[in-house]
Amino acid sequence: MLTGAAFFACAWEWNFTAPAFVNSLLLSVLIVLVFTDYHHQILPNVLTLPGIAVGILLSPFQPVSYYSDALSTMAASWLWPENPQLILPWVGSLLGAIIGGGPLLFLAIGYEKLRKRQGLGMGDVKMMAMVGAFLGCRIAFLTILAGSFLGSIVGVFLILFRHKNLQTKLAFGVFLGIGAAVCLFYGLSVWDWYFRFPR
Numbered sequence: 001m002l003t004g005a006a007f008f009a010c011a012w013e014w015n016f017t018a019p020a021f022v023n024s025l026l027l028s029v030l031i032v033l034v035f036t037d038y039h040h041q042i043l044p045n046v047l048t049l050p051g052i053a054v055g056i057l058l059s060p061f062q063p064v065s066y067y068s069d070a071l072s073t074m075a076a077s078w079l080w081p082e083n084p085q086l087i088l089p090w091v092g093s094l095l096g097a098i099i100g101g102g103p104l105l106f107l108a109i110g111y112e113k114l115r116k117r118q119g120l121g122m123g124d125v126k127m128m129a130m131v132g133a134f135l136g137c138r139i140a141f142l143t144i145l146a147g148s149f150l151g152s153i154v155g156v157f158l159i160l161f162r163h164k165n166l167q168t169k170l171a172f173g174v175f176l177g178i179g180a181a182v183c184l185f186y187g188l189s190v191w192d193w194y195f196r197f198p199r
Contacts, residue, residue: 067092
């Protein structure tokens, strides 16, 4: 039922054009990852690694707005000055994968070096690389923020009302998946609103 609702939302948003099918695929994978991480504390490589490749391959079928951030536009212009728009989806998708997974990778390595134990699984890194490949740098960044915010709220609730502590393990992939699904539909609007906000 959840997958069917996700497909309907994509069809409603993109009216049975190519992005509706691409993002239906992304959401179906995210749903599997969320429930697998919730029940088994694992994000399988068999989904995340091919997901990165598929996200890059299908990037030309996404709305170009996902990849029209300043970094991707600059990189595309540098790589092909004559026609940067032609390679922008590929460049934006690749940079999205790097920016989606990179910060979590450094965080995981740094935490393990400092605390001598694993605090963040590599599955989360690969999952965010997949999200970035499908949706670009800005949505990947917002997904990490949204996932961290949701995880913090749930963590505080568990500490206050369920007598858990700071050592309680949470399936971070669950929050990242929910964050990615929300940001898929509303992320660019939030991004644009924030940067138009008077300062």
